[in-house]
Amino acid sequence: MESSVMTNFSLWSPTRAGSRRSRPAAAFAMAVVSVAALSACGADDEPAAGPLPATKFTKNGVTVDLRVAEWKAPNGTLEVTFTPTDEGFHLYSADLPADGVEGVGRPTVVALSGAITAAGEPTASSSVSNIRVPGVKSTVPVYPDGPVTLTVPVHTDGTGNAAALLTYASCSTAEGCTVPVEKHPVALHVTDAEVAFSGH
Structure with missing residues (x-):
């Protein structure tokens, strides 16, 4: 997954496609990283307690x-x-x-x-x-x-x-x-x- 994200980001970098296309790519890359981080955090969280009697x-x-x-x-x-x-x-x-x-x-x-x-x-x-x-x-x-x-x-x-x-x-x-x-x-x-x- 990391190599795929880096490859996509590289294709849309300013040196290859100009700054107008780099912003959506950067936002996409950050979104993928954020989702992965949230998933990792969720794995360690304890389930919320249910309603009390x-x-x-x-x-x-x-x-x-x-x-x-x-x-x-x-x-x-x-x-x-x-x-x-x-x-x-x-x-x-x-x-x-x-x-x-x-x-x-x-x-x-x-x-x-x-x-x-x-x-x-x-x-x-x-x-x-x-x-x-x-x-x-x-x-x-x-x-x-x-x-x-x-x-x-x-x-x-x-x-x-x-x-x-x-x-x-x-x-x-x-x-x-x-x-x-x-x-x-x-x-x-x-x-x-x-x-x-x-x-x-």
């Missing part, structure tokens, strides 16, 4: 999206986004007591069991504020109205079945609260290569 469901006024992110076995993160289906509703803080404040609300919790464990504390995409709820003496910690994402660092211990257990409740100061969801299971399966959702 994800799933979603809607229950009691909240749509929940789960996604495995930044996965490099055996570590990664689990991102869980809770989105109220109606405007003006919020989720409660993950630090809320398990039975709420004076019975009002439920903490937003992502618990793990089986072959996946939490490798650290979850972080929330939104800050917490304290609000007053009619009939409740203490303030109640909540996230702002709308969606909130909890990101949990995770670690796999071998392979097998696992589950994310989700607890949450949405509430509106104007319209009241939805029925709490407690420990709703979302099944996962862990192999040496990946973590995949298998139902909920």
Whole structure:
């Protein structure tokens, strides 16, 4: 291939055919070299990673999206986004007591069991504020109205079945609260290569 390129370039060089014909030939030669260089680089590149495992469901006024992110076995993160289906509703803080404040609300919790464990504390995409709820003496910690994402660092211990257990409740100061969801299971399966959702 190299000798063919050089021969064609030589035939159209300024000394034989003049400068008007040398430019297309030079461009052609550079294009051939560029294609060869790109092909050589592509041979060493690793194939792009496919889409990461994800799933979603809607229950009691909240749509929940789960996604495995930044996965490099055996570590990664689990991102869980809770989105109220109606405007003006919020989720409660993950630090809320398990039975709420004076019975009002439920903490937003992502618990793990089986072959996946939490490798650290979850972080929330939104800050917490304290609000007053009619009939409740203490303030109640909540996230702002709308969606909130909890990101949990995770670690796999071998392979097998696992589950994310989700607890949450949405509430509106104007319209009241939805029925709490407690420990709703979302099944996962862990192999040496990946973590995949298998139902909920």
